[in-house]
Amino acid sequence: PLPELPPPPKPAEKPPPRPKLPPERRSLKDKVQYVRGVGPARARLLARMGIETVEDLLTHFPRRYEDRAHLKRLADLQHGEKATVRVMVMAKGATQELRPGLSVTRVPVTDGQFTAFLTWFNQPFREDQFKKGEILYAHGRVRRPRPFKIEIQNPEVERESEDPLQAARIVPIYPLTEGLQPIRMREIMRAALEDYSDLIPDVIPPEVRERYNLMPAKEAIWQVHFPDDMNKLREARRRLVFEEFLVQQLSVALCKREMKESAGIPFKVSDSFWEKFKKIVPFELTNAQRRVIEEILKDMASDKPMNRLLQGDVGSGKTVVAVAAMLVAVENGYQAAIMAPTEVLAEQHYFVIGEMLGKAGIKVTLLIGSLSQSEKERARAKVASGLAQVVIGTHALIQEGVEFHKLGLVVIDEQHRFGVIQRASLRQKGENPDVLVMTATPIPRTLALTVYGDLDISIIDEMPPGRKPVITYWFPARRRKEAYDFVRREVEKGRQAYIVCPVIEESKSEDVTRAVEWAQHLQKEVF
Incomplete structure (x- = not known):
């Protein structure tokens, strides 16, 4: 007869918290290397995923979850499924060499009614890992070639005597990097929560939490990593999403208020502007381009800084719209700068925009990282003296040593490729210059109002005549x-x-x- 398993233990109260250093000697900004179980080697692995501090670690959320809380009987296991079982070790494991370089270790187990083997390949140390009579939770892929032969392959295993992280619960599945095992990531995350979660700030006031029925920040972080059940997980996610949107919207509102309170450059748009513009643009504008240019010129004539997002498909003519704004800035004695995400795009702008503005006698300078040191120095000198009326470049524009004579307009192409700090760095090269950011990424209106609420939005919704539509095919x-x-x-x-x-x-x-x-x-x- 098979040995009977004792009933599962009742859920125990959470163990008392581990002794910690006083709060003044701990910080969420501590290097992740000093979290229990990390050390220098694992810290280097975590750094690959952008995890440098304890705060980075605690906000490295699971990408999905596996519900391993529902235990199955061995007799009910189906071939090919992933399942969690509660079993007793029947005997010491044994290792068999299948061929040179390939061995299999099998540990016999039972649930009191049926028997099975836990199997691992090329892991002979598993032989001595478990003792006869130990109760284990095992989660893995089931192999059942015959009705009475069951194997659970390469299972994640935990002893019942331990607080389980891998089985008998909802288990977090984290984004990982090569060399970092799932079980280690969960252990590291648990250690960080135990030692640092009391330092997590709650930025949402208690009255707001109560009004919207939100759990505290510390509980939300715990539950999103190691949820008690799916309801708790949903509540935790709701709380974290609420906080993210609240902070984002507050920052947008503050930016917008700051912009409205700032003094801008009231550019004068001459009566002859359209006549000059037509001379440098070798084609007829679409109605959408004309409408968007009018919106931009109205902004530029205001005494408040322009902060506008220009959205249009590739080929819709955003560059020509930007040229119109540059022409106004230069006519008023100011410089204009356009920052592109790549050198290839910057050079393309240099040739296209340089040709158009050259017809009006406007001097255009290119400043990119691949220029020689002497070429960079000459370009910087032109920018600083004002000889360069329009400057086109990449991140090189925001480096130290680049000083503008009188920057009045900033154009940022493919704005999603630049961070907030990078965009602000270019803006700070002048005194509240007008800003036009351009993107070819289609942005739904509701999302644009949410994410870019501090920007006014213009959309080029018409393609130039003769431009063929892009057709996408999908082939299996x-x-x-x-x-x-x-x-x-x-x-x-x-x-x-x-x-x-x-x-x-x-x-x-x-x-x-x-x-x-x-x-x-x-x-x-x-x-």
């Missing part, structure tokens, strides 16, 4: 040949094509190697 893998045949026909017409291979951050070198191999495959075997 089995139709890959059709896609390649299409590419071949287009290339034969003298057109170009590019193929993108994704690179995953955690294993970038390996994926780059795959991309090179794929390029060789396409060259030799496909095209």
Whole structure:
């Protein structure tokens, strides 16, 4: 007869808190290296994911959860499913070598009614890890090739005598990096919560929490990492989302108020502006472009700083709109600067905008990181003296040593590629210059009002005449040949094509190697 398992223990009260250093000797800004269980080596792994401090760690939330609270009987396990079981060790494990370099370790277990094996590959230390009679929680993939032969492969295992993190509960699944195991991440997170959660500030006033039925911040952080049940998890997420939106909206409101209270540059728009503009733009504007330019000129004529978001699809003519604003700034004796996210885009702007503004006698200068030191020095000198009326560049524009003579307009292209600090850094190069940020990313109106509430919004909703719409096709893998045949026909017409291979951050070198191999495959075997 199989041994009977004792009933599961009743949930015990939480153990008394571990002794901690006094609050004045602890901080959420402490290096993550000093959290129990981390150390220098694991700190380097965590740094790959942007986790440098205790605060970074506590806000590294699970990407999903597995409900392992529901235990299954061995007899009810189905082949291929993932399941959690409560079992007793029947005997010491045994290791069998299947072939050189491959061994399997099996530990026999029972739930009192059925038997099974916990199996691990190339982990012979598991033989001595468990003692006969120990009660374990095991979670893993079930292999059941025959009705009476059950294996649970590579399970996560915890003793019943321990406070379980991997089984018999809702288990957090974290984003990880190579070299950091899920069980270690949970142990580290538990240690950080035990030692630092009392320092978590609650930025929402008690009366607001009560009005909206929100749990305290400390409880929310605990429950989002190690939820008691799904209801508690939903409440915790609701609390954290509420706080995130509240803080974001308050910051937007403060920015907007600050802008309204600031004195801007009242640019004068001459009566001959449109006549001059038509001379430098070699095509007819769309109605949408004309409408948006009028909105921008009205902002620039105000004595308050312009802070406007310009949204339009690729090819809708955002650059021409920006040129109109630059022309006004230069006519008033001010400089204009446009910051692009890449050197390729900055150079493209330099040639296109330089050609247009050159017709009006406006001097345009390029300032990017790849220039030689002497070229950079000459460009900086032109910017500082005012000889450069329009400056086009990348992050190089916001570096120390770049001083503008009289900056009046800042244009930021592909604004989502820059952080708030980077955008503010360029703005601070002048005295409350007007700001125009441009994006090709479609932004729903409600989202734009929420995230960019401090910006006025202009939308170019019309494409220039003759511009063909972009058509997107999706081919499943089995139709890959059709896609390649299409590419071949287009290339034969003298057109170009590019193929993108994704690179995953955690294993970038390996994926780059795959991309090179794929390029060789396409060259030799496909095209």
